[in-house]
Amino acid sequence: MRNESTPDAQRRTTPGRHHVVIIGSGFGGLTAARQLAKADVDITVVARTTHHLFQPLLYQVATGLISEGQIAPALRVVLRKQDNTRVVLGEVEGIDLENRTVTSRLLERVTETPYDSLIVAAGANQSYFGNDHFAEYAPGLKTIDDALELRGRILGAFEQAELSTDADERARLLTFVVVGAGATGVEMAGQIAEMASKTLRGTFRNIDPTEARVILLDAAPAVLPPYGGRLSERAARRLEKIGVEIQLGAMVVGMDFHGLEVRDADGTTRRIESQCKVWSAGVAASPLGAQLSQQSGAELDRAGRVKVLDDLTVPDHPEVFVVGDMMAVDGVPGMAQGAIQGAKYAAATIKRELRGSASEQRKPFSYWDKGSMATIARYSAVAKIPIPGTSRSIQLAGLLAWFGWLFLHLVYLVGFRNRLTTFIDWTFAFTSRSRTQLAVTEQQVFARNAMGALESMGSRIESDGADGSDGAATEPSEESAGADVGEQVSVG
DSSP, rough: OOOOOETTTOOOTTTOOOEEEOOSHHHHHHHHHHHHTTTEEEEEEEEEESSSOOOHHHHHTTTTTHHHHHHOBBBBHHHOOTTTTTEEEEEEEEETTTTEEEEETTEEEEEEEEEEEEEEEEOOEOTTTGGGHHHGSSSSSSSSHHHHHHHHHHHHHHHHHHHHOOOOOOOOOOOOOEEESHHHHHHHHHHHHHIIISSSSSSSSOGGGOOOEEEESSSSSSTTTOOOHHHHHHHHHHHTTTTTTEEESOOOEEEEETTTEEEEEEEEEEEOOSEEEEEOOOEETTTTHHHHHHHHHOOOTSSSOOOOOOEEETEEEEEEOOOGGGGGOOOOOHHHHHHHHHHHHHHHHHHHTTTTTTTTGOOOOOOOOOOOEEEETEEEEEEEEETTTTEEEEEEEHHHHHHHHHHHHHHHHHSSHHHHHHHHHHHHHHHHOOOSSSOOOOOHHHHHHHHHHHHHHHHHHHHHTTTOHHHHHHSHHHHHHHHHHHHHHTTO
């Protein structure tokens, strides 16, 4: 496709009408669009994917409890009844604060979209703390692609172990390591352990899946550090009861296809042989935060989040709001509620000022902490709910917290049908050993690394061509290209 720059002239807007551009289709982006549905504005949602992703349940896709469609409804379908809203698919490459435009790219097609108000809700990516090469061996859990790849890696490890006749290789294949003991890591480790001990029990002939080793490790001194005290201890005991090995004070310092190097708190280094590894140890805000910082002078925190003003805007640009995982506000965690409440605040502010309110009259954003929950395994979860007006909180663990977790996640799922099918899948999964979503393909496992290898190869060829080299001499043959990609993705 040819390189084409498309000004936003074809959008269905009313001349002179206020135009709101929203970057991102996550909790923040979708909430902002819905809140402005009946406002006298035109809305353009610029999204890198065609769906809205309910990220807290990605680990259930990765472990076969539910399907990806249940947590990723098509964005255009969700917003189809909003006549003032359109969706532009593309990766946002640039924000021009001075000229008030957003530039996005889909393949080779570049679109420039002007705005009167901008809501940036581009979310966050996985952070490997400067060790980005770890991503090749230990996928994170931020996208549907990540979840499907991990499902393939987990089930593929069992299949390879079934065919192996070497005891050491089997041990490596049946060792699963989850890096990061936050909510995602705890939930992932618990579900891998349950899959091995219940769903896959008795399904193989040469191996016993119940002997699989699931390791949860973190450099922190406790599981679920934000919960602290009794709840962290309860979570750790429950994980250990279902067979998860917890290794705390352990920092990953090296990684390859077949294992990882870990440095313990006493400074000693050891190796864990494991083919299937999951990374859930940190997040980094979208690179768009750096652009906003350079143009507005806003500071960034260590994770690349924008330190916004009290009204969630950047300095000297009251028309630009930053919400969700991209904003750094004291006391606001990087959770769905922070994104939802920030988006509601931004939308309400825009509507108020369209009615004549001055930007100088804005009240500061106030976050209502509704608490946090994490599920450990079937019938077990932890919950911490602050008591308004006090420094105390209600702490729950066990069955009651688990039912509360199920109910709240059903409520926040988008679409009645998704809620119903998820409830049905949960009912069968939690009252029996069955999981309905265990289909995997080689493409799911290999595609990410293969695409990365091909992209790197293409960049090298482009670079050599720009240097005046002979393209025929630098472009690899089909055989060598295949070998290069195969070497990159041989983890299985």
